[in-house]
Amino acid sequence: MKKTLLFFLISIQFAFAQDKVVRMGIVGMTHDHVFQILNNVKHEGVEVVGFAEPDKALAMKYFAKYKLPENLWYASLDEMIEKAKPEAVCDFRSIIEHLETVQKCAPKGVHVMVEKPLAVNLAAAKQMEALAKKHNIQLLTNYETTWYASNHEAYKMINEDKAIGDIRKIVIHDGHSGPKEIGVTKTFMDWLGDPVKNGGGAIIDFGCYGADIMSWMMKGERPTSVTAITQTIKPDMYPKVDDEATIIVTYPKAQGIFQASWNWPFDRKDAEFYGKTGYIIADRSLQMRVRKGNRNAPPEEKVEIKPLASPMNDPFSYFAAVVRGKVKSENDLGSLKINMVAMEILDAAVKSSKAGKTIELK
Template sequence: MRCKIVLFLFASLTMISNINSQTKEDPLKLGVIGLTHTHVHWILGREDIGDVEIVGIVEPDQELAKRYSKKYGYSMDLVFNSMEEFLAETKPEAVAAFGTIYDHLEIVETFAPEGVHVMVEKPLAVNLDHAEKMQKLAEEHNIHLLTNYETTWYPTNHKAREIIKKGKIGELKKVIVRDGHRGPKKLGINKEFLDWLLDPKENGAGALMDFGCYGANLMTWLKHGQTPKAVTAFTQQLQKENNPKVDDEAIIILDYGDSNALIQASWNWPIGRKDMEIYGLDGVVYADNRNDLRLRIAEGYDGFNEKNFQLKEREYPFNDPFSLFRAVIRNEVNLEKYDLSSLENNMIVMRILGAALESSRTGKTVYLD
């Protein structure tokens, strides 16, 4: 037995070593499109592990580009004023979008015909019309079009799904997803980001789009691609002085017929949060944050047995959006249908968000099937 364990560990270490060697020999040639979305710090400040090479940055705001150049040490020779200039000078395999959500369509229109794969920050698009055009282009030109969410990389969300699959809490009946913070302006977000985040055209809405997408994405994944039968939502402006053009509070209710979900997307939480409660007939899972999870199994009327988990980060390449993007493009990983990053998942997300916006405007439930 001991010999088998040693051989297994040796094989595992050899496999990891081979993967690391392959990624360094064959890095993904990636373009960064836009610097105004502060999630761009994710790629600019990422440890250089050799699997991704930034071959160019598109950012017309030279002052912003220079500021980040000083912070992260990239050469201004990498910076281009337009996507057309960038394409004329470089040969990217893929691009990652870090501008406005409205820009996502133009980015796909520009790069899909060139066979360049695209990853955008959540949500996929500002509305379903844009999303459908993006989907058509991706399919026509056979490119990967992924959407990146912070919560995709949370070990707790994957552990929660594993618990559900094993039937440990019984049949899934209700989910509560809460996401948000105290508001962009209160957080002191830089002007370049704030200017479009609070613009209903560039962002699609306010907190409803910014944080409602997380819950819609997770629910589509947990429900294996099932579209809710009905969506009911309302929005508020609880900080009109800080968010004059967009909602800062959104409540979205999803009716699946056999279960339901409550999505609370807000720029009014006093403390930032991204957490989820999943209720079955026999127990509940609390994904409290990235690494802390609680499992409660019901006992009697209001008693329970609780188990706590402190989870480690996920293994490469499932711990990082850029590593996974490369692995998918290299055919080292095949995303399962309705994966959190997948196009089919995020098309359903856009249907949910569109229905939520309509419901909030009309005061009526929107039926999707």
């Protein structure tokens, strides 16, 4: 009887722990993607317990605009960890600072989600990976495209339903007319246009989306080579970094082309998936264009897609669900496994563009 009661109490305690909201901290407010959480701090499974931002004037400006209590502000990540005791942290700083966030959070068992890409280069990514594994924390990367239902439907059609045969080519377009042109904040632009703090320009800012989606679609397979060409078409606007990039990755029987641009007339994030027996054209809408069969197949059709269900439709709720063990993220778009491959691609792409040659991956 006592054993049964003990088992019951343990089960209740475990269930309560799983349902308990995740105490989440925000580190940095210089990345404009922080507006994702400022616009709405209430997300399923999440309690925001603090914002760590050394620039108090910047923090107070946003706190006033979004009507947040001043007691949520902390002058540093260390202070926030000590006083607010977050279980998880979302990083909205420059990419080069992602490593420092993991260095401070991992030893304390604090899980981390960074804004894309994972790291400023492969060397930093490897340090972050080692820390995450040593201290058994979750280390995720947040991309806007992770929350597109079309990408998940395309993955299902390609890798589960085998609807268009084996992948032969994936062409991914990501970009806009330029960060200055669309009016990003000065605090964001100060590091976005810095080749050290950002790792590059458009090649990093938008090339990372293609690297992530391709690595995911290929189930974590490493490419055999990476070739990249970059240009700075607007040196008066972006004197230190590229604003135009094309990355080509090869596999034994497939190829990926990622077109990253700060020069397009319109914002776009879309992908074309070509298989042996069909193709899928997908963007952020709830509709895809699909054609299947041989050369005499019927014309392409428009396929309606269902919206993603919670927590798969929100980065913060998803992060909380991963922390609580409700979602397994090992092979997801934001997972460490997939993003280590994506970082290898990005790192090789930057090296290729500088050297003017293809980088062969051993």
